[in-house]
Amino acid sequence: RQLIAGDVRQATRERRVVLPGGQVREWIYKRSLLTRTDGTPAGTIGTITDITERKRAEQEMQRLSDEALEAARVKSAFLATMSHEIRTPMNGVIGMVEMLRDTELDANQKHYVDVIHRSGEALLEIINDILDYSKIEAGKLQLEHAPFSLRKTIAQAVRTISLRAGEK
Numbered sequence: 001r002q003l004i005a006g007d008v009r010q011a012t013r014e015r016r017v018v019l020p021g022g023q024v025r026e027w028i029y030k031r032s033l034l035t036r037t038d039g040t041p042a043g044t045i046g047t048i049t050d051i052t053e054r055k056r057a058e059q060e061m062q063r064l065s066d067e068a069l070e071a072a073r074v075k076s077a078f079l080a081t082m083s084h085e086i087r088t089p090m091n092g093v094i095g096m097v098e099m100l101r102d103t104e105l106d107a108n109q110k111h112y113v114d115v116i117h118r119s120g121e122a123l124l125e126i127i128n129d130i131l132d133y134s135k136i137e138a139g140k141l142q143l144e145h146a147p148f149s150l151r152k153t154i155a156q157a158v159r160t161i162s163l164r165a166g167e168k
Helices: 052-101 107-138 150-167
Strands: 008-018 024-035 041-050
Touching: 024 052, 052 107, 107 150
Parallel strands: none
Antiparallel strands: 008 024, 024 041
């Protein structure tokens, strides 16, 4: 006599169970209903698996992920705020240097003012890069294509640091 046909109905459930000693465990029940060829129940078969540690690990991973996301958000907000706070006085310094350029200066003074201006512009670019970094993290950065001269960029960087390098 054949007891089992191809029809197997399965059910899976997770349960939180409090054991007699008060210990709380997480279990997953898997149960299958077996039927005979004529469709009448033949029995059940099942397993119980303790998934307590897996659940704890999942909860810990979620907590750590949430903390990391919050830390990244706070860092981005801090960088954006500081960049804005630094940019305002930096624009004032660059503006005053540009006004100083329009006054009568000897060759050395003009050179020094040019170095200050280039350094201020370089610092402002770094500040803007920090803001861009914050925008990248927030998913709000838009790229633009702009031509530039690598030779000119390197020459400006060298001029900016040449005075200090010469002193050293």
